[in-house]
Amino acid sequence: MQVSVLASGSKGNAVYVEMDGVRLLIDAGISATRIKKALAAEGVDPASLDGVLVTHEHRDHVAGLVTLSKWYRLPIFTRRATIEHMGCRSSVPADCFHPIEETFCLGGLRVEAFHIPHDAADPVGYRICGSERCTLATDLGFVTSDVQAAIDGADVLVLEANHDPEVLRNGSYPWPLKRRILSNRGHLANSDAAWALVRMKKRPSKVFLAHLSEENNRPELARDTVQRILAGQGLEQEILLTSQTQAVSLNANIN
Template sequence: MQVAVLASGSKGNATFIELDGKKLLIDAGISARRIRQELEGIGQRVEELDGVFITHEHGDHISGLVTLTKKYGVQVYSRPETFRAMSCYRELPIECINPIIDRVRLDRVTVRAFDIPHDAANPVGYVVQGSSRCVVATDMGFVDSSLQEMLEGARVMVLETNHDVEMLKNGSYPYSLKKRILGARGHLSNRDAALAVAGLRQRPRKLLLAHLSESNNRPELARETVQAVFSQQGINDVELYLTDQNQCTCVQL
């Protein structure tokens, strides 16, 4: 399995997963040109994508979608409500649109959508399951027991560590935006993400910290916070990786 976070943050998100011969993209929130360039940098080709799975309709998750479908004919999968809420929905070729509710099977790989709490039409995370298991879960306000169950057993996990609570509270954002981010349909903090992983029965071998805020977080702070929680819990078997808005982070199993 190869997992490459091509970009992650408020300006654009895209994650590539290769598993059992299938090549998938979770979100397409950067330009199709950059997606192609980042894929070529890890020895992959955009023409070989078996599908793009969209988590929700916000611009930082769909901005490259129209070009991907029109130029390369890439198949797109998402919840029906998400498709209808996309600003670019009418520009997508109808033959590339694949509404899903729960899961889709691509040969030996199953991609399952699961509900996440976020301020979008019908947002989801994804479990990619074959001979191994990868979970991508970002843009969520909290982790409840049902969401915790979806995180179980991932060998590689891409998980949101959006903000440090104190940096956000003391930062320059207006109160309404702080309230949104801290709310039940907002974004996950460094500490809450760490606690979610610490509470798993089967923790990932590799954990990629994703969707870091440029204003309310720092990469070293995200890593230190997660490591501190793990240390308190006696956890020393999870490898941490920081993702970035401007460069690819790639891991393999």
Template sequence: MSAQVHVLASGSTGNATYVALGGAKVLVDAGISARRIQKGLESIGVAVSELDAVVLTHEHRDHVLGLGTLTRRHGVPVYARPAAWQAMKGKDKMEASCCRELPERLHIGGVDIHTFPISHDAADPVGFNFFHHDVKCSVATDLGFATETVVRALAYSDILVLEANHDVNMLEGGSYPWHLKQRILSNRGHLSNDAAAWLLAKLPKKKQTEVFLAHLSQENNRPQLALETVETILRSQSVGDEENNIRLLLTYPDQMTSL
């Protein structure tokens, strides 16, 4: 498979995922500093100037923090939904010529990039599918819940970056104020470990699927807990055998995770 996916960082403090497929080099979100993005890309032999585009899932700070420097210093084109541009804070710090409207379908370097709507408390949040020949890579984080549209969009992915944000018991018993707990648990909040597992269990899958568990909460989750929860539910549904194999990888806010 000729795809590379490197999650440079994932979590409430910042998100950025590098996808290289076909002739395209694309960053999904830029929610960490441009310096961290540059260092992360250089560690895998890629210069920021080689990026064809940044595509944005939505306008929240942990997905857009590095855009000002990326556009001013490097001239990287950035694609976002019109409503996201309108709602985005700090757009005035970006190079205006780099700010572009994200259509439902985008073609870059021989790769087809399709958006699909997700449920989150943002202006017009989306997930992404990347297609090149018979390879499909998908990114779906910041999901309040997995709609049937999301299930159809993620079906038969070779590589999937999927949110497993919190453990419900940790969140409910944790220190967050009640209004924030309600937001996270709502249909426009974030996907729990259990919800991520059940989504994976019901997805139509290829024989081999690589899954990054992403956007883990640092206060309301633990990497090993997320992994064990998802694995346990998948085993209970007989997912993960030789005919339907899923390989799970954990992502972190302060380090890169690669296939």
């Protein structure tokens, strides 16, 4: 399994997952040119992608979708309500869209879309199951029981650690935006990410902390908060920090 977080943050998100010969892009929130270059650095031709999975319609998850679909006519998988609420919908070839329900198959992989609490039409995380399991859960205000169940059993987990609440409260954002981020349909705090990891019945081999706020978080703060809470419960976990500007990759046989 290969997992490469090409970009993660409020300015754009894209994650590449390859498993059992199937190549997937989760979200296309950065430019198509940047996606093409980032994939080329991983030795991947974007034309070889088997599909793009979209979590929700916010611009930082779909900004590159129009150009990417025109260049490569890739199939786009997402919830019907997400398609209907995409501002760029009319600029994407209609036959590229494939509405999904909870579970569907791509190649030899089973893809499970699970609901996440976020202020979008019908936002989802993804659990990709084959010889190994990779789960992505970002852009969620809190970890529901369904999200907790979805991340359990992941060999590789991409989990949001968006902000530190005190840094956010004392920061420069206007109060309505702070309230949105802190709400149950906003973004996940570092400590909440840590406690989600504590509650997992099976430890992932690797965890990517993702969607870190450049304004309301710091990479070392996110890592240290998560590690401190885990250590307090007698747990150890290998943590990888994602970046808005640089790809962070894992290429390993987890078994």
